[in-house]
Amino acid sequence: MTEKISDRIPSGERREQILAAASLVFGERGYFGATTDQIAKAAGISQPYVVRMFGSKENLFVEVLARALDKLLVTFNATIDGWKADGSPADQIGRLLGTAYVNLIEDRGILLSLMQAFSMGHDPVIGAQARKGFIAIYTLLRDDAGFEPERVRTFLAEGMLLNTLLGLRLPEEYGLDEAATELLECTFQTKLQMVLDVVGEKSA
Amino acid sequence: MTEKISDRIPSGERREQILAAASLVFGERGYFGATTDQIAKAAGISQPYVVRMFGSKENLFVEVLARALDKLLVTFNATIDGWKADGSPADQIGRLLGTAYVNLIEDRGILLSLMQAFSMGHDPVIGAQARKGFIAIYTLLRDDAGFEPERVRTFLAEGMLLNTLLGLRLPEEYGLDEAATELLECTFQTKLQMVLDVVGEKSA
């Protein structure tokens, strides 16, 4: 009777906790830089249990990536559906999707994990999955949002810049460096405060 | 007399060989994913010698990153100087710099190493160096090329998309996937053949 019943929680719930922790840690350190022990500590459980639950570190990352891609696609789909439903002007969808993307950043780890995956084209398993996801996003923007290829390219480019600035932790220079401050304000505009808040959570 | 004199080469030259090999391997696998042994094999020497020459793996990466940033800044500066010298029209500098950037990709490892560094904001040493480099590029585009902040942002975004597509190894899907082919043609345009050639070198 040294342990409380409440310490034993359903495996489905544990999975979610671990996935959430993993997406944070993978987002910070990358696939190779992150250790299963760091993930375990972030989730408040033991390292072997993390491995036990997913079979391997690679499986865990694959799952994290699949969730992130899914979340992104679902969000974009919902945004497009909403736009079509209430007959907003055609030139608004770009702005709507952009806002949806920046909002997704609140789930900080998810987006950073995505970005990590996008630099792993070399890996046979993760690289293939990442390419497939990226192409799916391209297709969705072109076919469902009705973007011209050129427009899709511009939109994706903006997204990659957002990812890069976050991966660089450039918001940490906000207010300290003149050029960095200008670039951040120009890039995030009205969403800047939110981004700075998210970065500020690091001290938690 | 079991070894030839020619096997012993000046340390300055060896340094360059190792740096070249390292930038390739770091570009492929990332900082944590790459091993000093892979770098040694790529350079045709022993693993301990790599470490001996640079003191540590981290020092080596810092050096690779510094070279890559320097090469980029020097190239951009030269492009801007040339543009100013022969009085080309003001609206040409964007295209000139874009072309210069794509050309830099011939030094494949360098650019991919840059990109890897841009996702390491979390690391105290490498992250700080990467932020500094990124800000230097921003400042150069704004102050020397005379771009408006908004224009700099667009330019950087395009660059980050190029980096991402290369990191993803999307060119491997060229001709195999309809959407990927379209995106690549739209992004690289006349430079596409060059990019495909560079990727093809992998089989060497």
Place this chain on the structure above:
DNA sequence: GTCTATAGGCGGATAGAC
């Protein structure tokens, strides 16, 4: 469902010969 203990392998770094 969760832990402790630990095996097993890998990778960075050091020692020292040539």
Place this chain on the structure above:
DNA sequence: GTCTATCCGCCTATAGAC
């Protein structure tokens, strides 16, 4: 200037108790 041998720490994964 370069190698071989090797140490040591870290990290994933397994075994097995509770």
